[in-house]
Amino acid sequence: MTCPSCGTPAEGDSNFCEECGAALGASPPPDGAPRVLVTEAAADEPSPIDDLGSGPISRATSQTYAPAPPAAGIPACASCGGEVGPDGYCEQCGVKALSPRDHFREQPAPWVAGVCDKGIRHSRNEDAMALSASPDGSGAARRAVLVVLDGVSNTDDSQVGSLAGARAALGALVVPLPVGMGTPEGRLAAATRAMSAAVDAANAQVESAAPADAANPASATFCAAVLEGDTLTYANVGDSRIYWLPDGGEGVQLSVDDSAAQDQIEAGVPRLEAETSAQAHAITKWLGRDSQGHEPRVGQMSITEPGWVLVCSDGLWNYASEPAALAQQVAAAATTDPAALALALTDFANASGGQDNITVALARVSPAPAP
Incomplete structure (x- = not known):
């Protein structure tokens, strides 16, 4: 084969x-x-900043990487366009060649886009995303699915498992979510079952990514948002996040982390202190063969004003955890183009020091047309 x-x-x-x-x-x-x-990690790669999380990030993202050339072709350097030699370095400028797995972008529709970036300090990108969207981003017919998985960097083949898991979850969510009995409770219960099935599909791919005898089988976090008309359904496992950032306000973090930091916050520790502690990024729930359970936290909300649905890995929120801080970065970008904003937020995280792979997925929610 x-x-x-x-x-x-x-x-x-x-x-x-x-x-x-x-x-x-x-x-x-x-x-x-x-x-x-997929690029292999160096033997002396630094350990992740989180015990069971995603680990160290990003590099400048001013370039777009084309599809991989045919096996018989000669790859081009992303920096200068020169030929890349057999050793993986450009023969013209000497820069090590980047692969599309290091930095890739998706834009299934003008109103939905994402960036997935390796970062500054990692030797490979263990984040992954998968997106889909209807052509029209306004009105009752609009639909978008944004999935982000963050591979655990100290596990085997997490970069494979996260990508396969994201695609599997997207495949499970491309059909409309069930509405149950039509009541708010019934809709949430039906959506929870659908989201759980998507998590199961992603988990199966993460589990199968590493060999059966792997000492540290692949693991990953999971988060997804599905926008159908004005209804936003979201789910997460681990510490990747979903935010709603309206144009006229500071926004809200919709997802609740499965992490040691969240446990501290719920115990009364101030958010800033908890998220900068030694165990800040230690996750308490994840996908993978060694997980003790991967039931997602699921929620729904109605969106009635313009703004942004943001799904991201901790590579972004490391530097802007509070919704108000993210809203400031969105305002600074001064754009309603999701591709431009995703790139701007990625570059913001890199410029801030970059301690992890970065994934930013966005849906631009426009006002519904006047009747």
Whole structure:
């Protein structure tokens, strides 16, 4: 069998391509879709900043990376366009070549976009995202799905598991969410079952990413937001987050972390103190073979004003945890283009010091048209 994405011959018993991380047996991506190449971590890579979280981040993201070239082609340097030699370094400028897995972008519709970036201090990108959206971002027919998984950096093949898990969750959420009996309680119960099924699908892919005898099998956090008309449904496992940032206010953090810091906050420790403590990013629930449970926290809200749905990994909120702080960065970007804003927020995190991979996924909620 060969990989449907990059053509690399499959070896061993893995369900994923060792070269690009794609699921074997899947249909090839359409023309123009990003090809994903996985880079191996250096043996002396620093340990993550979180015990069971995502670990250290990002680099400047001013370049767009094209799909991977054919196996027989000569790759081009993302910095200067020169030829990349067999050793992985540009023969013209000497810069080590980046792969599309290090930094990739998605924009399924003009009103939905995301950036997933390796960062400054990591040797590989263990974050992943998967997005879908209806062409029209206004009115009752609009629909978007934003999924972000943050691979645990001290586990085996987390960069493969997070990407496969994000795609699996997106596949489970592309159909409309059930509404149950139509009451608010019934809708939430039905949506919880759908979100739990998406988490199960993602978890299965994370579990199968590493060999059965792996000492540290792949693990990842999970968060997803589904916008249908004016109803936003969200779910999370771990410490990746969902925010609602209206144009006219400071916003709100919708998700609740499964983390040691959140336990401290609930015990009365001030947020800033808890989120800067030694165990700030130690997660208490995650996806993976060694998880003790991955039931998501699920919620719903009605959106009636313009603003942003933001789904992100801790690589972003490390530097702007409070909704008001994120709202300030959104205002500073001065744009209603989700692709431009996702890039601006990624660059903000990198410029702030970058201690983790960064993923920023956004949906621009516009006012409903006048009747």
